[in-house]
Amino acid sequence: xxxxxxxxxxxxxxxxxxxxxxxxxxxxxxxxxxxxxxxxxxxxxxxxxxxxxxxxxxxxxxxxxxxxxxxxxxxxxxxxxxxxxxxxxxxxxxxxxxxxxxxxxxxxxxxxxxxxxxxxxxxxxxxxxxxxxxxxxxxxxxxxxxxxxxxxxxxxxxxxxxxxxxxxxxxxxxxxxxxxxxxxxxxxxxxxxxxxxxxxxxxxxxxxxxxxxxxxxxxxxxxxxxxxxxxxxxxxxxxxxxxxxxxxxxxxxxxxxxxxxxxxxxxxxxxxxxxxxxxxxxxxxxxxxxxxxxxxxxxxxxxxxxxxxxxxxxxxxxxxxxxxxxxxxxxxxxxxxxxxxxxxxxxxxxxxxxxxxxxxxxxxxxxxxxxxxxxxxxxxxxxxxxxxxxxxxxxxxxxxxxxxxxxxxx
Amino acid sequence: xxxxxxxxxxxxxxxxxxxxxxxxxxxxxxxxxxxxxxxxxxxxxxxxxxxxxxxxxxxxxxxxxxxxxxxxxxxxxxxxxxxxxxxxxxxxxxxxxxxxxxxxxxxxxxxxxxxxxxxxxxxxxxxxxxxxxxxxxxxxxxxxxxxxx
Numbered sequence: 001x002x003x004x005x006x007x008x009x010x011x012x013x014x015x016x017x018x019x020x021x022x023x024x025x026x027x028x029x030x031x032x033x034x035x036x037x038x039x040x041x042x043x044x045x046x047x048x049x050x051x052x053x054x055x056x057x058x059x060x061x062x063x064x065x066x067x068x069x070x071x072x073x074x075x076x077x078x079x080x081x082x083x084x085x086x087x088x089x090x091x092x093x094x095x096x097x098x099x100x101x102x103x104x105x106x107x108x109x110x111x112x113x114x115x116x117x118x119x120x121x122x123x124x125x126x127x128x129x130x131x132x133x134x135x136x137x138x139x140x141x142x143x144x145x146x147x148x149x150x151x152x153x154x155x156x157x158x159x160x161x162x163x164x165x166x167x168x169x170x171x172x173x174x175x176x177x178x179x180x181x182x183x184x185x186x187x188x189x190x191x192x193x194x195x196x197x198x199x200x201x202x203x204x205x206x207x208x209x210x211x212x213x214x215x216x217x218x219x220x221x222x223x224x225x226x227x228x229x230x231x232x233x234x235x236x237x238x239x240x241x242x243x244x245x246x247x248x249x250x251x252x253x254x255x256x257x258x259x260x261x262x263x264x265x266x267x268x269x270x271x272x273x274x275x276x277x278x279x280x281x282x283x284x285x286x287x288x289x290x291x292x293x294x295x296x297x298x299x300x301x302x303x304x305x306x307x308x309x310x311x312x313x314x315x316x317x318x319x320x321x322x323x324x325x326x327x328x329x330x331x332x333x334x335x336x337x338x339x340x341x342x343x344x345x346x347x348x349x350x351x352x353x354x355x356x357x358x359x360x361x362x363x364x365x366x367x368x369x370x371x372x373x374x375x376x377x378x379x380x381x382x383x384x385x386x387x388x389x390x391x392x393x394x395x396x397x398x399x400x401x402x403x404x405x406x407x408x409x410x
Numbered sequence: 411x412x413x414x415x416x417x418x419x420x421x422x423x424x425x426x427x428x429x430x431x432x433x434x435x436x437x438x439x440x441x442x443x444x445x446x447x448x449x450x451x452x453x454x455x456x457x458x459x460x461x462x463x464x465x466x467x468x469x470x471x472x473x474x475x476x477x478x479x480x481x482x483x484x485x486x487x488x489x490x491x492x493x494x495x496x497x498x499x500x501x502x503x504x505x506x507x508x509x510x511x512x513x514x515x516x517x518x519x520x521x522x523x524x525x526x527x528x529x530x531x532x533x534x535x536x537x538x539x540x541x542x543x544x545x546x547x548x549x550x551x552x553x554x555x556x557x558x559x
Contacts, residue, residue: 024413349449349474350418353534357411366450379450379472404411409423409475 007308012300013389015040026359029394034179034207034338034385035363036229039293043232046292047285058284059258059275073284076291077274083294084224085215086241090273093247094287097238098206099129101225102173104240104277105202106133108250109223110171116142119168123148123156123185124375125178128368130204134173143170150375154181154330158189165193172201176208180369180381181330182313182338184208191220200246206230210387211309211336213302216241228286232387233293237286240277247273254279297388305388309337312386312395319399325406329381338385340367343402346409348380354408355382358401416527417534418475425479430486431468440552444471444544446536451477455544459552464488464496467545474537480525481541487522493549500542507535 013019018038021028030038050072056065058073081089095101110120120134124147131145138145146169148161165172172194176187191201200222205214209226216224223246228237242250252259252270256279261269270276297305316339320326325344343351352364363383366373373380384398440457453471457464467488469481488496495517502517506526519526528538 347474347478349451349534349537350476353417353531354411354414357414365448370450373450379452401411408411408414408418409426 007304009308009389009391013391015042015296016389017041017044019389023359023361024357029358029360029397031384031386031390031394031398032361032363033210033387033390034230034367034383036235037210037232037387038389039232039234039289040296042296043234043289043292047234047289050285050288055284057281069284072288072291073282076287076294079291079294080239083214083298084209084239084241085217087217088244091241091244091247093240093242093274093277094282095225095238095240095277096236096283097227097229098204098225099133099238101223101238101240102130102202102204103133104253105173105223105225105242106137108253108277109200109242109246110134110143111137111140112251114138114141114143114170117168118143118170119146119166120144121146121148121161121164121169121172121174123174124150125154125156125181125183125185125369125372126173126175127179127204127206128370130173130175131371147371148174150183150372153332154178154183154376155332156183156185158186161190162193165197165199167197169194169197169199172199173204174201175204175206176214177205177211177336178330178369178372179207179338180340180367180372180383181332182335182340183330183332184212184334184336186334187221188219191222195220207337210297210305211302212306222246228290228293231290231293232296233290234283234286237283237290239290244273247277250277252276252279256280258282300388306336308388309386309390312390312392313337313339315392316384316386316395316398319395320402323399323402323406326402329376329378338383340381340383342378342381343406343409346405348382350409351382351402351405354405355398355401358397358404360398360401362398417531419524419527421483421521421524422475422479425482426475429469429478429482431466431482431489432470433468434470435466435468440548442544442548442551444540444547446473446477446540448536449474451537451540453477453481453541453544455481455541455548457545457548457552459493462493464491464493469541469544473540474534476525476528476534476537477540480538483522483525484541484545487520488545493553496549497546500546503542504539507538 054068058070080092149157202223203221205226210231224241229235259279329340348364435456438456439459444453451473456468458466467485498517
C-alpha cells in the first residue's frame with residue numbers, strides 16, 4: 001500500500017467536489033474512470049476563470065481579451081508538449097479527442113499513401129475507434145486490415161506480430177493500454193520492430209496517458225493520440241502528436257478558418273503546423289481545461305499516481321479473485337488501471353445496476369471493444385477502473401457490493 | 411441494494427435463472443433476431459402460428475436478467491393468443507414501460523406487471539422490451555410487413 005505520508009489521498013479527494021456526492025444515500029465510489037475521469041477544482045476554476053475573466057476568440061482580435069485567450073490557449077499547447085516530451089510545440093495538434101485524432105491520421109496520412117495490397121496492422125484488443133477508421137480507409141483504398149491476435153491471458157502474440165510485419169505493412173496502429181482488459185502492450189518493442197523496416201507506428205494512448213509517464217521521443221512514436229477527459233480534463237478536447245516531418249507531408253484534414261495563410265478563389269495557402277490541422281474556432285475552454293489538468297497531474301507526479309494505482313490494482317485483483325463465481329477477464333502480466341470481470345450468476349448489466357444501488361459506479365457492456373468480448377466468449381463484462389483519487393477502502397466497498405449482488409441472484 | 415428489490419423481484423430472478431421456453435423451434439413459421447447494439451444483448455424469437463393463433467413461441471439468446479426474464483414471461487403470456495391479441499398485449503406492455511399515464515386497462519398485463527418497475531430505470535427499459543420488439547418483427551415478417559426498425 002502507498003504510504004499516506006507520501007501520497008496525500010485526502011487532499012487529492014478534497015480537490016474533486018463530485019466525490020462528496022451520495023448515490024442512493026451511499027457515498028459515491030467512482031470506479032468508471034476508464035470511461036471518463038472526474039475534475040479537480042483546479043480544472044473547473046481554470047475554465048470558469050477563462051469565461052469570467054479572459055474569454056474571447058483566439059488568434060483573431062488585437063483587443064485585450066483575444067490576446068489573453070490566445071495566450072492561455074497557446075500556453076496549454078506548451079504544457080502538452082512538456083507532458084509528453086514532444087520535440088517541438090507545433091507537433092501538438094488539438095482535436096476533439098482520440099477518435100478524431102485517429103480519423104485524422106487515417107484520412108490525412110494513410111489514405112493518400114495506401115494502395116491495393118498494402119496492409120494496416122492493428123491488434124485484437126483495439127477500441128472500436130482504432131478499428132473502424134482503418135476499415136473505412138481500407139475500403140477507400142483497397143488496402144487490407146491485419147489483426148495481431150491475443151492470448152488467453154490478454155497479451156499480444158508478439159511472435160505473430162513479428163511474423164505479420166512485412167514490406168506490405170504501411171502503418172501499425174496499436175493501443176498502449178487496453179480499455180477492456182487493462183493490458184499494457186510492449187509499444188517500444190513494436191515501434192522498434194516496425195521502424196527496422198521503415199513502417200511508422202501510431203499509438204492510441206487514451207487509457208495510458210492518465211496512468212503512466214509518456215515520452216513520445218523515447219518511444220519514438222510517429223503518432224501518439226489521447227483525450228483530455230480521461231486525464232481529469234474536459235470532454236471534447238484531445239491531442240494528436242505527430243512527428244513534424246510526417247505532419248508537414250500530410251494534407252489538411254478539414255478546411256476552414258485558422259488553417260489557412262491566405263485565401264482567394266484561385267488559390268488557398270495553408271497555414272503552418274499545428275494550425276493546418278485546426279480548422280475553425282477551436283475548443284478554447286477545453287484546451288485551457290486540459291492545460292490545467294496537466295498542471296494538476298504534474299503537481300502530484302505521474303510516477304506517484306502510477307504507484308498508487310498499481311497498489312489499488314493489486315489489492316483489487318486479490319480481493320476480487322477471492323470471490324467465488326467471479327472471473328477476471330484479462331490477466332496480462334503488465335496491467336494498468338482497471339479490472340474487467342464477469343460473474344457466473346449475474347449478467348454485467350445487472351451487476352452495473354446492483355452496484356449503483358450501493359453507490360458504486362462501474363461500466364457494464366462491451367466497452368466499445370466487441371472483438372475482445374468475442375475473443376473471450378463473453379457478451380459483456382463489468383469493469384472497475386481506477387484513478388488517483390480512489391482508495392483501498394473503496395475497493396472493499398466494491399468487493400462487498402459484488403458479494404451482495406451474487407447473494408441476491410443465487 | 412434493498413431499493414433494487416422493486417426492480418429485481420423474486421419472479422424476475424426466478425425467470426432469469428430458469429427461463430421458460432428457452433429453446434429453438436425447428437421449422438418455425440416466424441423468426442426474428444433482435445439486438446441491442448448499445449449493450450450487446452441478443453435474442454432469437456421462434457414462432458409457430460396456426461389459424462391465426464400463437465401455437466408456440468420460444469427464444470434463445472444472451473441478455474441480462476431483465477431481458478431474459480421479460481422474454482421468458484412473454485412466451486408464457488403469448489401462447490394461445492390470437493395475432494391481434496398478441497399485438498394488443500405488446501402495445502399495452504410497451505405503453506406501461508414507456509408512457510407516464512396509466513396503460514389501457516382493457517388489455518390487462520397480468521403477471522407481466524412485475525416488469526413495470528423497470529420504468530424507474532430508463533436505461534434498462536430497452537432490456538425489457540427487446541424480446542417484444544423481436545416478437546413483433548417476427549410476426550410482421552410473417553404477415554409480409556418487413557420491419558424497418
